[in-house]
Amino acid sequence: MLDRLLNIDxxxxxxxxxxxxxxAILFPMGLAIQISEPAKKLYREIESIPPGSYIFLSxxxxxxxxxxxxxxxxxxxRHCFRKDLKIASLGLWPQGVLLGQANLEKAAQEYGKEYGVDFVNLGYKTGGIVVISGISTDLRSIFPQDYAERNIDELPLLNGIDNLEPFKLVVTFSAGDPGVRHWVMIAQARYGKKVGxxxxxxxxxxxxxxxxxGQLVGLVGGMKGAAEYEQLVKLPGLATAGMDAQSLAHAVIVFSIIFGNVIFLLKKRSSSG
Amino acid sequence: MIQTIGIWVAAFLTLCIFSFLYKDNPFYKFAEHLFVGVSAGYWAMYSWYNVLLPNLGRPLFIEHELILLIPFILGIMMLLRLFPKIGWISRWPLAFIVGMTSGYYLVTFLQTNALEQARATIVPLQNINNIILVIGVITGLFYFFFSTEHKKAVGVMARIGRMFLMVAFGASFGYTVMARISLLIGRFYFLLGDWLRLL
Known part of the structure; x- marks a missing residue:
């Protein structure tokens, strides 16, 4: 019996x-979501930025x-637009540019924001850390055009902006390198920018x-973190909807680990006895 | 119409990949090979139009920025790897890349990941978090101190350090499980919502 349980397909x-x-997806239960301090920190940081200020998203x-x-x-x-912050963005990963643009356009529609005036997308440049270093000192030489090959001189939002200096905060949404590590190494450590x-x-x-x-001002980790942020801005979305499934799946995995270990110990005891 | 076809193709390929969970099969192989082929084609075209042309081709050959001859020549030298007899020439641009990257990273990496982290462990021992932090760092360093045999006091410190490392590995494992489940949820949302329209 124990052998069979230890060898479940x-x-x-x-x-x-x-x-x-x-x-869990088809029949949501609305399990509670506890908001962690790192997500709150990022929320508070954005909340503290005065309306009309610039924020940089990567x-x-x-x-x-x-x-x-x-x-x-x-x-x-959505939080930035609701706060009337002006967003400049780029992608250190090529496909991030269009994924980011889709999100920017979706939120822009909801809040009546206009491309070039309230948000811009500079596009992708290869180089990772070198790109961050470049835009920290001379943004226009690195990105003379935006993602759709429009001259950035034609984008009112970037009038008078030559580097990262005017941006109150940089937030990177990162799946690996180049990403968080590089923004911290260059934008935060070398140029003193706040990075979340x-x-x-x-x-x-x-x-x-x-x-x-203190090298990061806030951290939103995984789908759980995304759900926490959705709760903070009081705009539940896909991440919040997925939390029931996430919690139940974790329960199954935790149960499996405990079950496996208990059976293993019982088997060991019966073998030695 | 095109979007509907796209959703059906994506759903079919998702199910093909999921089918591997049962066992290896031709549908999975088909989806896997298709992914590799499409990715290779996508990246080749993307690199050509979004990296090489705007950063090198246009500025060098149309706007005549002659300084770009240097990376152009280094790039050609790199491609000489394809010819075994003169493949050694590719080591020069590689040496340039290694040297440049090391120089660029060295100071910043040290400052960000060593000095700042060390500074962050110099904290007043006024609360339990700070005490755990300092004990964790010191005992963790003892675990990686191999110049003395891990016996007596050093052994005790190293064992405590190993426990801290285990907790860190556990946290990493937990986060990894969460990430994988998130991806699964994302795919099921696509299948149940975009494809089957049950949501």
């Missing part, structure tokens, strides 16, 4: 997990991590030391 676990996730991800980063990007953009981040859950633990050291 992994496909049964997959099936249970899939069923739980599907049921979309450093691709479709593989959309499920986690798109909801948090949208929530942060939204990151995939996989890499979030690596950024807690930056947060603790």
């Amino acid at each position: 992994r496909r049964i676990i997959f099936a249970v997990l899939a069923t739980i996730v599907i049921v 979309f450093d991800y691709d479709p593989a991590s959309m499920a986690e980063l798109d909801p948090m990007a949208l929530a942060v953009i 981040c939204g990151s995939t859950a996989v890499q979030a633990p690596a950024f807690y030391p930056y947060l603790q050291a």
